Amino acid sequence: MPPTKKKQPSVRQLPKAPTGIQGLDEITCGGLPRGRPTLVCGGAGCGKTLLAMEFLVRGAIQFNEPGVFMAFEETTHDLTNNVSSLGFDLEDLVRRKKLVIDYVYIERSEIEETGEYDLEGLFIRLGHAIDSIGAKRVVLDTVESLFSGLPNPLILRAELRRLFRWLKDKGVTAIITGERGDEALTRQGLEEYVSDCVIVLDHRISEQVSSRRLRVVKYRGSTHGTNEYPFLIDETGFSVVAVTSLGLKQEASTKRVPTGVTRLDAMLGGAGYYLGSSVLVSGTAGTGKSSLAAHFVDGACRRGERAVYFAFEESPSQIMRNMRSIGIDLQQWVRKGLLHFQATRPTFFGLEMHLATMHKAVTAFKPHVVVIDPINSFIIGGNEVDVRAMLMRLVDFMKMKQVTCLFTNLTSSGTSGNTDLAVSSLIDTWLQLRDMEIGGERNRGISLLKSRGMSHSNQIREFLLTDRGVDLRDVYVGPEGVLTGSARLAQEARETAAQTAHEQDVERKRIELEGKRRALEAQIAVMRADLDAQEAETLSRLEQEQGRGRQLAKERVSMGLSRKADVGGKTTGQRRQAE
Amino acid sequence: MTTKTFASNGSPRKVRPASPAKKADAFVLRLYVAGQTPKSLLAFSNLKKLCEEHLAGHYQIEVIDLLVDPQLARGDQILAIPTLVRKLPMPVRKIIGDLSNTERVLIGLDLLEQK
Structure with missing residues (x-):
């Protein structure tokens, strides 16, 4: 009722x-x-x-x-x-x-x-x-x-x-x-x-x-x-x-969204982010956060999905130029109407207006993926709490719309697991990019801090920015620590050399063994030939013996015939042969 | 609504001045009241006395009971009761209260200088 x-x-x-x-x-x-x-x-x-x-x-x-x-x-x-x-x-x-x-x-x-x-x-x-x-x-x-x-x-x-x-x-x-x-x-x-x-x-x-x-x-x-x-x-x-x-009533999807970087997909249980999840890419300056974001957007557009890129530090044309240098052409997606850039300065208006404009853009453009680059630029003075509240609202909104959202965050202190904003609880998948300073050079590393609801790699990978985009490489972890960059290359060369030497050694041993085996086989052949010869001789001799025996019997029979002997003569002949 | 009981009480609706002769500087006054409250009655008698004294022969008083015609309150922007509105001569002036302070009423009506 x-x-x-x-x-x-x-x-x-x-x-x-x-x-x-x-x-x-x-x-x-x-x-x-x-x-x-x-x-x-x-x-x-x-x-x-x-x-x-x-x-x-x-x-x-x-x-x-x-x-x-x-x-x-x-x-x-x-x-x-x-x-x-x-x-x-x-x-x-x-x-x-x-x-x-x-x-x-x-x-x-x-x-x-x-x-x-x-x-x-x-x-x-x-x-x-x-x-x-x-x-x-x-x-x-x-x-x-x-x-x-x-x-x-x-x-x-x-x-x-x-x-x-x-x-x-x-x-x-x-x-x-x-x-x-x-x-x-x-x-x-x-x-x-x-x-x-x-x-x-x-x-x-x-x-x-x-x-x-x-x-x-x-x-x-x-x-x-x-x-x-x-x-x-x-x-x-x-x-x-x-x-x-x-509230937290959003439907959790089991569908996956590729990250745009194949090896990163492999790190994330082989398939990428969950649909509608929030991804945080944090790292210090110049670790490749935006590049990873661009890959993500590029990958989505390649699949024919729509993407919105909220930029708060660079203008769209600057982003597009920079991404061209690593071989990602975002311009084509903008031209095809798959990618929408919205660039504003964080100080342009208040947080609630930012939230409102993002809200509006997402509602109007209906993207599958959204990038917000970066979130920390909203922090002006001591408004972390507001920013956090805004992001929480944004994340919830995106989840409701089943939009996969990638945030970048510039962290100030190298490898610490904190963001300046305490947003980690809002985040489903957290990628950390870091600087690794070894052997007089800086190299980039990427690791997964967390990824809710999927098995994921716990290894640090080296993160390379090539002219064909982002490439992930295994890093060397040994007694000397984590090796990257040229140290990694040197180690790689060393290991290759050692490997070659080892392979050669094995090959040599194999040949040696083969030689031995052949020599032995030859010997066996000779001995077998010898045996064969002896066998043949013995057999022929036996044959002769038998032939002679039969001859004797025949002769005896014929002799008996000639002597008119009876059948018992056969027995006598046999007894003689046995003697 | 209590409008009817108050209205039937015979509130002074339109009171003609003693001498209807119109002059160029005729005063058109409108007194807004809400029923026959002591304040309204006091204001009306104060007004009448004052007009007889200072404006004998060239004034007009219209009393509007808002309990009867509530829609009229909007036109003259009436909030306070009683309110006396000087419609003429221009500009429009508003005098609120029971009009017991004669000097202020005269100032309000621009009559003090005429004396």
Whole structure:
């Protein structure tokens, strides 16, 4: 039965009004408190108005709850224009009686106070607007402007308290926005009056790059996420990056994606990365991270798959030129529309915008593989936590889309197993490129730090950048340690020489043995011939003997015949032969 | 809605001035109230007294009860009750409160200098 099913999760839960804003409903476990006012506060330009407007628009469109927007700061016209860039058609909603926008204009200089007053006019206006369309949602943006527009704050405070109570009685779900004060959450201490739910928006500049955050400070009678969540405002409106809300529900594929380097595939259980996995290539400067990434992209395009390359350090043409030097022509894939480059400086905009643009590019281009080169350039100042959160979101997103994602990361300290970002837990396959300094030269080595869910090689390979691309070679591990480069070549030569000597030795021994065998065989032949000769002689002699015996018998018979002897004569003859 | 009970109470809707003779500098005043609250009644009597004293013969008072016509609040941007709006002469001025501070009302109506 669907009704009981619906009731079950909200047995002890407050009734909630979903905002329809991506991420916010997850954080608030379902939306804003229904029939109660919520305070949204934050500094100038942090997105309060937009949040409130989206709450109304989505309410009207998705949940069939008409809304009233009472604007104290922007005119209806400005408001309509401002949010039209986000795809909200307010005029249409107004026409369909889903939305009322009431602009309240207050100009202090035009107002003379002459005694006791109250804000009944505001109540009546709001009440009329609510009743005219049967509104369920109300936004007051920013009600605090009353304090600058009207004299006598004492009256205003009392009236605001009455207003919020009145809103509750009306049963509308309301958002009241407030400008952030110096010490309190709002300049006029509105949080004292609106105490059911308080959401703080923040727009921080760290190292000249801005990032937006949202925090649910308080939510009476409900659980809620207590962290600060980054949020973004882009062409699709407001979206809160609720990292914890993403969950780990992605399907794990058993399909494999070749790495573009045959020997690397062999290291990874013979088939390459898992489809939809995240791959980290870390290493110090100049160890060939981008080259490996280019191989990956090249390999994908060769299979006719689509790829997006997010470059944050080099321009597309620079990457293409550099990759040509190792024999990879990426230009052809760009021309065929299989490869899309998106190059921006990390400082160009904030993290959330980067996330949003990557999100958009991936959604629009539908790639099979994605390269982000490099991730550490996002770290500006002390924003590792944000970057990590962003990457986590990105990885989850890619996994959901079954996009295999390769990140490169520049590490500062040679062979340590750490990245500057603690992203290792997000990563399924981690390749480490390293410098190996032996015999007065630097050589590159590659090893697999981890690769979840597959048997993989634990050996370090030497990583060569040739004019035909990346080549992996076995390294020599011996009493002298790991040998690479010319040391490896020397060792190789030495071993080849030793091998040759050994082979020659074996050959010689084999010939020697053969000689011996032949000599022996010759001897055997001679002896056998000798034996044969003796045998023949003996046989012929025997033959002669027998012939003679028979002759004698014959002679005896004939003699007996001539002597007319009887048959017994034969016996006599035989006895004689035996003698 | 409580609108009807308040409206049927016979709130002073349109009060004509004692002398309807119109002059060039006629004052058109509009008093916004919300039902017959003590504040509204006080404001109305204060206004009437003041007009008789200073504007005898060339003023017009229109009283609008927002409980009856809530849609009118939007047009004149009414928030506070009571609000007196001087529609004419231009520019439009707004005076809020129960009009008990006569001096401030006169300043608000630009009448103090005329004295």
